[in-house]
Amino acid sequence: MRNIIHFETLGCRLNQDESEGAAKRFSDAGFVCSMEGVTSATPVNENVLLCIVNTCTVTAKAEQKARRIIRLLLEKYPLAPVIVTGCYAQLDGPFIEQMEVSRIVILSGNKKELLSDLAEELKSCKTLSKDELRLFIQKKSDAKKENAFSLYTPVFEKHSRASIKIQDGCNNACAFCRIHLARGKSVSLEPEEVLRRVLELEDRGTGEVVFTGVNLSQYSAQDADGKKIDFTQLLEYLLSNTSKIKFRISSFYPQHITERLCNFLADPRIQPSFHLSVQSGSDEILKKMARPYRADDVIKAVELLRRAKNNPFIGCDMIAGFPGESEEDFILTTELCKKVSFSWIHAFPFSPRPGTPAFSMKAQVAPAVKNQRVKVLTSLAVQGKIAYINSCKDQIFPAVCENSRKDRLASTGLSNRASTGLSNRASAMLSNRASTGLSNRALQGSVHAVTSNFLHCKCLLQDGQEIPAPGTIVNVRIKEALLESIKNGGEEECLAEIIL
Incomplete structure (x- = not known):
């Protein structure tokens, strides 16, 4: 059929x-x-x-x-x-x-x-x-009039952790980016509707929700009384009107990490993991990129986040080889990374995008140089991830159980869900065997889980230990970093044990 x-x-x-x-x-x-x-x-x-x-x-x-x-x-x-x-x-x-x-x-x-x-x-x-x-x-x-927020669902086919899109588009025009050309000016979901969706998830027993958007820093919407609400005010509103559900922030611009925002980020229901859109540690390159901040803003943002949360996971994006990036500029980037000790660096080579100012900029960096700089940043990323995991060793964190990619591809009795016509949820129901009450993952001796501070764990199980369904929150103790998996870009980056 x-x-x-x-x-x-x-x-x-x-x-x-x-x-x-x-x-x-x-x-x-x-x-x-x-x-x-x-x-x-x-x-x-x-x-x-x-x-x-x-x-x-x-x-x-x-x-x-x-x-x-x-x-x-x-x-x-x-x-x-x-x-x-x-x-x-x-x-x-x-x-x-x-x-x-x-x-x-x-x-x-x-x-x-x-x-x-x-x-x-x-x-x-x-x-x-x-x-x-x-x-x-x-x-x-x-x-039909456009509605950027109509494709919402509290029930997910593939992902175990819930998320809500609260913002779309971008008012910036960075020299390398054409997302603003594709998605247009920033628009935001009304705070009352954000709350309604959060409460729906909370009522379903969802433990955590991720806020997503093109540029969360630009969240700005009017409430029912016509008052303009920014992201900090939205957080305050949600924390005041919910009781259990925790919130995770996907990405933020450094200059918008303020003391006012951090007063609310310090709340225990804000997950201690953050991602900063950095791109370079050179003020000269940031200026050429038309980025609205400088390296000192990044340092200040990290300091504020670490004051607000105890040992938070802080990742960032970095572009290697932007036009005109000299060796000195790149050294400033590596020095910034070392100074703030990012937990992870998503490094990628500059890619000229049609329709952007950087597409035709002079002094393009040679591909070999760009790739070498990516390797340097990736090495720093691996070192940062290992150091961060080691700083969490033997500590206990709440974590959300997930189906790993391997689990999704190897559901019990199914070699190819597409060929059998079964959705992820249908396959999950089959793999939760009624006769044993154990999932396929439990039978294999481990389960994938993501901690509150965004560590992707391979959690070892004791013989016969039953694992809650994907999306359930458990407590895990971090044991050690999985060095080879981190170096090779594997999904699981540390070993942990579930604390019952």
């Missing part, structure tokens, strides 16, 4: 949230959702009704990956049209469509909420040709 909707999601947590919301709409309409990535080893499946690709345009590599995935979908699911949406589709839709005009349909990233309508449409007619899909999208696009 052709009832499978296959999702591919690239890029940020925001894209993941939106894909989860769309998948819930199709699931509610009676379809089976497959959300594990297609590979060259995926068998051909003629039961897939539709493929949806949510793309990213941060780097040329992300776009290249999207095109590779689209080609695989066309090959592996030969009867399914492929809807391509997201930031890459928003900016380069006609180019993507030319890859296979007979089967690819472009859904602009700012119209992806139409996937909700499409789920209902397919529920009644069961199938749509590529031309019918295009006409449906065009008709709905003309009639």
